[in-house]
Amino acid sequence: MSELKLPSPCVVILAGPGASGKSTWAAEHFAADLIVSSDRLRALVGAGEDDIAASADAFAVLDVVVRHRIGRGLTTVVDTLGLDADRRRSWLALARDAGMACVAVAFDTPAEECRRRNRQRDKRIPADALTAQLRSWGTVKKELPTEGYDDVLEPTAARVVPNVFVESTAAQARQSEAPVGLRFGLQLSSYTHPAGRAGTAAWVRNVAERAEAAGFDAIYVMDHFRQIPQVGRAWEDFLESWTTLGYLAACTTRVRLGTLVSGITYRNVAHLGKIAATLDVLSGGRAVCGVGLAWFEAEHKAYGWPFPPVADRYALLEDALQLLPVLWGPGNKPFRGKVLDVPDTTCYPRPLQEHLPVLVGGSGPRTLRLAARYADAVNVFGDAAAVRKAAGYLQDSRAELTHLSTTLVGKDHAQLDQLIRKLRPRNVNPAKYAEHVNAGTVADQIGRFRELSEAGVTEVMISLPDLDTLDTVADVISAFRP
Template sequence: MDERKLPSPCVVVLVGPGAAGKSTWAGERFAGELVVSSDRLRALVGAGEDDLAASADAFDLLEAVVRQRIGRRLTTVIDTLGLDRERRLRWLALAREHGMPCVAVAFDTPAAECRRRNRERVKRIPADALAAQLTTWNRVKKELPGEGFDEVLQAATEVRVVPEAFVQADAAVRREDAAPRGLRFGLQVSSYTHKGGRKTTGEWIRQVGARAEAAGFDAIYVMDHFRQIPQVGRAWEDFLESWTTLAYLAACTERVRLGTLVTGITYRNVAHLGKIVATLDVLSGGRAVCGVGLGWFEAEHKAYGWEFPSTAERYALLEDALQVLPVLWGAGNKGFSGKVLEVPDTTCYPRPLQDNVPLLVGGSGPRTLRLAARYADAANVFGDVTRVREKAEYLKAQPRQIELTHLSTTLIGRDQREVDALVNQLRPRNQDPARYAATANAGTITDQVGRFRALAEAGAAEVMFSLPNLDDDLSPLDTAGEVISAFR
């Protein structure tokens, strides 16, 4: 059966005569809170769903609810006859006003079938009323295609509302099946608040590393902070120091590369950072990745008593660091003098095992990308496919070619039912499920294969992602492995 993915949020207008199957269709595909039903509202303001005397009040309430939901940009499924052209166009205009796609779903159920279903109802639609609806429907189904809806779908079409990133996923999956594209995968560990607590954190990290490696991840990355960032959790939650954690993971794994996303350039003496990275590379058998960035978390600096330089000063330090780190990892001990950094002696032995320890710069701003293109091996960016393509095209136009990598939060379910359950379990209490789903890129295994294929086509050589449901239950790594296997 054909499936149409609709972008979240959207407006879905059901159109068809009574007993055509509209309420059943909506109930099977959408959570109850998304459906605005004239019958249920009639029961709310009257004596029951069949209380026709309450119809005017029910429709007044329906219009108010639809207006409020669309005004808040919430997915809204309007379950009523939909045979009134003026109402349909009003809902369409409201969706347009708030920048939401609006589709109509046509229920062209044969008249005989509608009459049969109606006869089987406990509360039947009066025969003359149903006959009038069927006559009106014959006219309406010819009008619908010209009314300006984004699409007029048939009821036989399977419909699923998904974050924008997944709307074209099916086509991308088909392209991956037809011509597999090489893509590397990195796991970002961004939280350490597993249910087992700190006494079992070492074992938890060990298991994460082993399970990620078995799932097919090419690399494991950790955030370089000293307390949890507000985007992920609370300042007092357990949070491990990055390079110490990577050294531990080096002993717990055999194959995956190990790095930071990304080390704030203000957090450590740069020459000392070079020594730390070289040590990790030697102890891991040549698997270190050095991710660096401008540093942004001013509150963290203040908490630890560190200076938080101006943006210009931090850019100057980052540029110096990108130049001196390869010198530290090379032979000899020649000094370095940069814009703000002086390293009189660059002795660093043992040297890394890799001839070239990958230097990755995190950030999407023009100045950051220019520095990455000039000195680094990769630039790591956020954002959707359009943003990735834009950044990749910029990098391709530079004299020195480097890779583009992409970082995101990714929530994976085996099917839509599991995705919905995970979203409701993990979303903040006051956050709309659809907004959380979009933020977490919540989708099925197939959805994620399509999204990552699209990112690869846009220019990403590696995708790194954090799993917000990674806790004592490590099965999300296995589910991620099913996504990865599609690219092998």
């Protein structure tokens, strides 16, 4: 049976007579803290789940809980009979006000099966009450499709996933039936590890060796001088990028090596070209020179560097994209650009690669146009729709499209849930964290990367919140090795 993927967050309204299987289905497919159950609330405000006298109070509490959960943008599975049209519509209205998807799940279980299940219960629904519910259900199941839900579903295997995975099942099937190739790069964005400074060199070597064994095509490092706020704290250990790449050249044999990406303000551009050429020679022709506009103003101030206005940085980036190939070419001809003046471009030894690839980082229209004119690749963020939009700027250019994302991979749902519980910050709810790190199973990720490939991406770079998952990522990579 195909698994239904619901967008996170969403509201799921269960509807059906007693003993039709609602609570059992909800418990099988959703975490307990996502389910708001009228029976459990009856036990909370009354003498037990079968305390019918407490029903009114239980539903009053249920309405408050549902309203507050939806107001906070939390996935909410409403486990009641769902036979009250006014209540259903009020929950749907709350979901719409919160901008959340809302589906109804119709439990159209045959009447005799409901009665049979009821007879097997320790606490039976009174026969006349169940008969009334079954009678009402005939009307309710006709009303549900008219009430405006995003969908009215049959009870099937279901899971709430980050939005990027909602369509991934079909994409994964396409990859299985007609595989396409895709390159994979590992981005190292953190150097925090249990061994501390003394063990850093061995740790970096171990990660690189495992990445090659997993099938990665490249390893990239962030070009910063202290940790960025999106990843950690400024005082966490953070290695200088090009020095680290030189070490990685000695630790690896196959993967390409580059920055993702070097801020154009951080170094004299001619010096950057010399560094990249040296890496290419020492790595046996595996260097990639990533460059970008630079954005981290606080880092510039901390190190005493000027942080020019955007227009000036764009002028510097455009000159750099023209200067670097000149440096890597034969001879020593001068270069004069808009802002750069290099009288002598001598750079020997020249790179081993006849054409050392230049990758530009950034998704803005001006950056994309520069990449289309001068670069070999441009790295972007976002979902498949954002990628398709970026691809429009690269038509009739040689530039490839690459994609960077944080990616958490679990072998299955159970392991993925464990990883989310282990890694999420205390003050971030699991669904928000899962969305932030694109948390999905191997199958989910295969589908997501197939969608990115179909949008025009030729290489995906992934930053792993947990490097212990490298072996699991190997299962994703192998699906793109036709």
